[in-house]
Amino acid sequence: MLLSxxxxxxxxxxxxxxxxxxxxxxxxxxxxxxxxxxxxALLIVISVHAVGIAALTSAGIITPKVSDFAPAAVMIGSLVFGVGIVLAGGCASGTWYRSGEGLVGSWLALVGYGLSAAAMKRGPLASTHEALANRTVKMTTLPETLGISVWWFALGLSALTIYLVNFYLQRDNMRGSKVRLEQPWWARSLHLYTAGALVGIIGVIAWPLSAATGRNSGLGITTPSADLFSYLTTGNLKFLNWGTLLVLGILVGSYLAAKAAGEFRVRLPDAVQAQRSVIGGVMMGVGASWAGGCTVGNGMVQTSLFSYQGWVALLFTGLGVALAAKVFLKPTQNTEVPTSAPVAEPSLTAEPKEFAFATAPVALKVRTEQQQGLRQIAPATYALDTLGAVCPFPLVDARAAMSNLQSGDSLVIDFDCTQATETIPQWASDEGYAVTDFRRQGNAGWQITVRKS
Structure with a gap:
């Protein structure tokens, strides 16, 4: 059953x-x-999860247990975790699956995350973890406190989620569909809401499969990551369990999906992002250990049990993300409109050339001084090179550059951040900008042209 x-x-x-x-x-x-x-999309996961867990519990298939609420540990830990995931460029599960896409920065974050989580749970930082985790109050879940069935919460949240899904889908339809890449069906990305529903269903299925191995839990990332690194450093087979195979499976599944879609390529971060990845990974491990879970364990599982821990953790993770976003998410290059004469470039109507770094198995990104920042390449047409930048920086730089352009100007953005294939077209659609060209540039490389209305 471990292989499940x-x-x-x-x-x-x-x-x-x-x-x-x-x-x-x-x-x-x-x-x-x-x-x-x-x-x-997260509410979809929680709603599907909540209904599924309630059904499995009512049928006597699983018996979830919720620990007493540790307010200091959850609030402080989630705040630290929230800052960490912004620095690392992704949450716990996001770091695992982006590692499968070939992002070396995610590899660095993953090592910092796994080692610090292991140190907090059973290593030299265990006393630090216990100092906050042991300060609990006799509160577990909202349904228990109010003395009503969990079904009221599960169905109520599901109704709210259905309303919000319908609202955003209708609004997007009124604005017009965002531009998507022309590619075979197997290489197309899933709609975020579809992915949310599938993640919720997978989370429900995980409970009885995990319980069959003696693990009374569903999806989880932090403890399994700590167990994996404990196994790798000690060789103790007790750390090789259903959870460790789960996180390894995420890495394998992501790699296979990215490879099939032509989105895998080893991408090296610059020095600044490499440092942030390591620091962010360590903060993720420390914070998630204090909080009792990450955006999966708390944000998807505990919230679906309607525990105090889950919802308070999600709130304070959000506050940590907001704080870090305000401090760290600044444009990475000059986005002012250049005053010099346009730089000679090949015609935009010509067939695009395959860049060496877009097809090579390893991308070494070195910008020349002339390539840094916003460049004019034709009348009313500017180029922005964000290759090598992790999300959300391609969008951060593009927004800053577009704010400096005049109506009718076009911005040509080169990027190799997989997530930006969705976020940049969605931003253009939300702002009413026209996407006049969107094409792949080799493996895990893209170019999009956006015209300011």
Whole structure:
């Protein structure tokens, strides 16, 4: 039955990769884009999960247990975790599946995350963890406190989620569909809401499969990651369990999905992002250990049980993301309109050339001084090179550059961040900008042209 953890992880990794499913981005968009569209996908996960868990519990198939609420640990830990996931460029599950896409920055974050979580749970930082985790109050779930059935919460949240899904889908239809890449069906990304529903269903299936191995839990990332790194450093087989196979499966599933869609390529971060990835990964491990879970354990599982821990953790993770977004998410290059004469460039109507870094197995991104920042390449046409930048920086730079352009100007954006294949077209649609060209540039490389209305 242990191998069922690997199977669930592979499917979960593939769904998350094809759906660009990242809770960090959902929370971050509330601050940076003033959009709640993404968070509705998380509500879909929680709603599906809540109904499924309630049904499995009512049938006596599983018996979920919720620990007493540790307010200090959950609030402080979630705040630290929220800051960490912005620095690392993705939440716990997002870091695992982006590692499968070939992002070296995610590899660095993953090592920091796994090692710090292991140190907090059973290593030299265990006393630090216990100092907050042991300060609990006799509160577990909202249904228990109010003395009513969990079904009222599960069905009520589901009704609200259905309303919000319908609202955003109708609004997007009125604005017109965002431009999508022309590619075969197997290479197309999943709609975020479809991915959310699938993640919720996978989460429900995970419970009885995990319980069959003696693990009374469903999806989880932090403890399994700590167990995996404990196993790798000690060789103790007790750390090789359903959860460790789950997280390894996420990595495998993401890699297979990215490879099939031509989205896998080893991408090296610059020095600044490499440092942020390591620091963010360590903060993720420390914060998630204090909080008792990450955006999966708390944000998807505990919330679906309507525990105090889950919803308070989600709130404070959001506050951490908001704080970090305000401080760290600034344009990475000069986006002012250049005053010099246009730089000679090949015609935009010509067939695009394959860039060496877009097809090579490893991308070493080195910009020349002339390539840094916004460049004019034709009358009323500007280029922005964001290759090598992790999300959300391609969008951050593009927004800053577009704000400096005149109506009718076009912006040509080169990027290799997989998530930006969805976020940039969605931003253009929300702002009423026209996407006049959108094409792939080799493996895990894209170019999009947006015209300011």
């Amino acid at each position: 953890g690997l199977a669930v992880g592979i499917v979960l990794g593939a769904v998350m990769q094809r759906g660009r499913f990242c809770v960090t981005g959902m929370l971050r968009d509330i601050v940076t884009l003033k959009s709640w569209r993404g968070i509705v």
